Structures are given as structure tokens and as C-alpha cells.
Amino acid sequence: MKSSNIGGQAVMEGVMMKNGSRYAVAVRKEDGEIVVKTDSHEGFIKNKKxxxxxxxxxxxxxxxSLVLGMKTLTYSAGFFMEEAEEENPKRRAVSKEEQEKRDSLIMGVTVVFSILLAVGLFMVLPYFVSNLFRRFTDSQMLLGLFEGAVRLCLFIGxxxxxxxxxxxxRVFQYHGAEHKCINCIEHGLDLNVENVMESSKQHKRCGTSFLLIVMLISVVLFLFIRVESPLWRVIVRILLVPVIAGISYEFIRLAGRSENRVVEILSKPGLWMQNLTTKEPDESMIEVAICSVEAVFDWKAYLTENFGKHYEEERREKP
Structure with a gap:
């Protein structure tokens, strides 16, 4: 399988696909129409080094990814709030510029809150739960393993x-549609509904795999990085979150490009977890995902370059 640069995310009744700094959000409205929005997203760090x-x-x-995910999720949700807006004269009176400022503020607060909640729930809480067993054992290894088990149970639960x-x-079905489209292209197949339906809904570069790797790497690091002070144990767990995220990103990046047997084996747990976060989509969902891909990615050029396929240019009749 030849890796592509395209990645994506499921949103409400739609799919977001990103290729470099360009991204597209395709959403199927309640009347059946597929709306596609394309835009660019530059990260808050511009320094390439x-x-x-x-x-x-x-x-x-x-x-x-969190910021863009919230942005596209807010956009897709907006289609299903139109009726509420029409029924609310106060909201109609708010200018578009003011509404965008409010949405940006809400999005920023939500991202920060989500990060803090995740750190508290999956990094700090397991430590306090494991402390309850200090009365039964003084083994730091056993306590560390128990903390890791609690962390994994909380995540899976x-x-x-x-x-x-x-x-x-339904979001998980669109998540499956996103994976199927990427797998279809990366396996050298033309991007159409039939081929996408036959493709796998699992992909090694998935965010689910990333989060599971974060949990597993945290278990290993916390086993070997020990401090005496209970307060510093909590602080160290918080400070190591960026390091753990960075290591996990490097593994997912490697897994998406490598066919090494060891990497394949280490990727298996993440692929198994995707059975929970991806569901088989229907054809209408596949159509939405294809629209999102084609808005930002020239899959024909990709197949020509990597698989030697050739496509005749479409002839347009001159008026």
C-alpha cells in the first residue's frame, strides 16, 4: 500500500478531508443535497524548522487537529440549527461577524476544556485510583501496571x-466512509462507490489508533519515570502529556508509511479499537466522503504517479 498525504475526520452527517493546508467539508443536508466547503487551515506554528x-x-x-476538528464540527452542526435560528428572532438579529466571533470564542474554550478534561480523566485520575492500593503493596511496578490498566479501562469504557x-x-459510519475512501485510493483503485464499499474501514493513521498508542506509551513511561513526592507524581504526569503525544504521533506517522512486520504487529491494537469507532457506511455516506476527497485531492494524478494508471482528459464541448 502506498501512503498518501490525505487525512480526514467524520463530522455531523459528513466528512472532512485534509490535504496539506487545504481541507474540504462535505455535508448532506436534510433535503438530501450535498454541500461542499473548501478552505485552508494554517497551523498556529508557521516555522517549518x-x-x-x-x-x-x-x-x-x-x-x-483538535482546532480544525472543532471548526469543521461546528460548521456541519450549523446546517441542523437553521430551523432553531429561524425561530429565534434574537439570534437572527446578531450579525454574521458577531456570530463568528462568538463561535470562535466557544470553539477555543471547548478545545481547552477538552484537553484539560482528557488529561484529568485519563492521566491524573488513574494515578489517584491506583493510590488506593498502596495499602496492599509497596511495589511501584505493580502500582504502575494497575494505574495503566485503569487508564485503558477508562478509555475503552x-x-x-x-x-x-x-x-x-452515524458519526462512526461517516468515520468508516472516510477510511474506506483513503484505503480505496491507497490500494490503487478508482474512487467510486463500488470500490469504496469493498475497501477496509480500518486505517493505521486513524485518530483512534493515536489515542490508544497515547494510553499504551503512558503506561511504559510512568513505569520507569518515578519521583518520591506524591505532588510531583501528578505534575510529572501532566508535564509528560506533550511528550507522550509527540512519541505517539511519530509512531502513527511511521505506521502509515511502513510495511515492517514489527510495526504491523504493534499497529494491531489500534486497528482492533477501530472496530468500535468505525461502522460500515451506506452508499449515501460514501457519496459524501467521495465529494470531500475530490474537493482537495487529485486521486487520478495520484494513481497515475504511484500505480501507473492513465486517464484520458475529459473533453468539454465548446459552446
Whole structure:
């Protein structure tokens, strides 16, 4: 499989695809129409030297992904709030510029809150839970392993819990459509509904795999990095979050490009987790995902360059 530069994300009733700094959001409205928006997203760090540094680039890419994800999710959700806006005269009276400022503020607060909540729930809480067992053992190794087990159980339990929500199940279907489109292209197949439906819904560069790798790497690091002070144990866990995210990013990046047997084996847990976060999409969802891909990625040129395929240019009749 030849890796491409395209990546994506599921949104409400749609798919976002990103290629370099360009991204497209395709959303199917309630009347069945597919709306596609294309734009560019420049990260908050513009220095290319910094963005080329291993591990460090992973931290900035992670934050940028969160920001873009919230931005596109807000955009897609906006289509399903139009009725509420029409019924609310106060909201109609707000200018577009004022509304954009409000949305930006809400998005920023949400991203910060999400990061703090994730760090608290998956990094700090497991430590305090493991402390309850200090009365039974003094082994730092056993306590570290128990902390890691709690962390993994919380993560998997959270995924299982949200996967039962009806709206999230549809998002997971669009998530599957996103993966299927990328796999279709990277396996040298023409991007059409039939080929995409036959493609796998699992992909090694998935965000689910990234998050699971974060959990696993944290277990290893916290086992070997030890401090005596209970307060510093908490502080160290917080300070190491960017390092863990950076290492995880490097692994996911390597996994997406490598066919090494060891890397393939290490990628398996993330692919298994994707069985929870990706569902089989229907053809209408595939159509939306294809629209998103074609808005930012020339898949025919990619197949020509990497698989030797050739496509005749479409002849347009002159008026």
C-alpha cells in the first residue's frame, strides 16, 4: 500500500478531508443535497524548522487537529440549527461577524476544556485510583501496571459508552466512509462507490489508533519515570502529556508509511479499537466522503504517479 498525504475526520452527517493546508467539508443536508466547503487551515506554528522536529511536531499537529476538528464540527452542526435560528428572532438579529466571533470564542474554550478534561480523566485520575492500593503493596511496578490498566479501562469504557448513542453511531459510519475512501485510493483503485464499499474501514493513521498508542506509551513511561513526592507524581504526569503525544504521533506517522512486520504487529491494537469507532457506511455516506476527497485531492494524478494508471482528459464541448 502506498501512503498518501490525505487525512480526514467524520463530522455531523459528513466528512472532512485534509490535504496539506487545504481541507474540504462535505455535508448532506436534510433535503438530501450535498454541500461542499473548501478552505485552508494554517497551523498556529508557521516555522517549518520547528514543524520538522520529531516529537515536537506531533504536539503541534495534535493541537491543530483538535482546532480544525472543532471548526469543521461546528460548521456541519450549523446546517441542523437553521430551523432553531429561524425561530429565534434574537439570534437572527446578531450579525454574521458577531456570530463568528462568538463561535470562535466557544470553539477555543471547548478545545481547552477538552484537553484539560482528557488529561484529568485519563492521566491524573488513574494515578489517584491506583493510590488506593498502596495499602496492599509497596511495589511501584505493580502500582504502575494497575494505574495503566485503569487508564485503558477508562478509555475503552468511554468509547463503548458513547458508541451507544444514536447520533454518534452515524458519526462512526461517516468515520468508516472516510477510511474506506483513503484505503480505496491507497490500494490503487478508482474512487467510486463500488470500490469504496469493498475497501477496509480500518486505517493505521486513524485518530483512534493515536489515542490508544497515547494510553499504551503512558503506561511504559510512568513505569520507569518515578519521583518520591506524591505532588510531583501528578505534575510529572501532566508535564509528560506533550511528550507522550509527540512519541505517539511519530509512531502513527511511521505506521502509515511502513510495511515492517514489527510495526504491523504493534499497529494491531489500534486497528482492533477501530472496530468500535468505525461502522460500515451506506452508499449515501460514501457519496459524501467521495465529494470531500475530490474537493482537495487529485486521486487520478495520484494513481497515475504511484500505480501507473492513465486517464484520458475529459473533453468539454465548446459552446
Amino acid at each position: 520547528i514543524l520538522s522536529l520529531p516529537i515536537i511536531r506531533g504536539v503541534f499537529n495534535f493541537v491543530d 468511554y468509547i463503548l459508552l458513547i458508541s451507544r448513542m444514536k447520533d454518534i453511531q
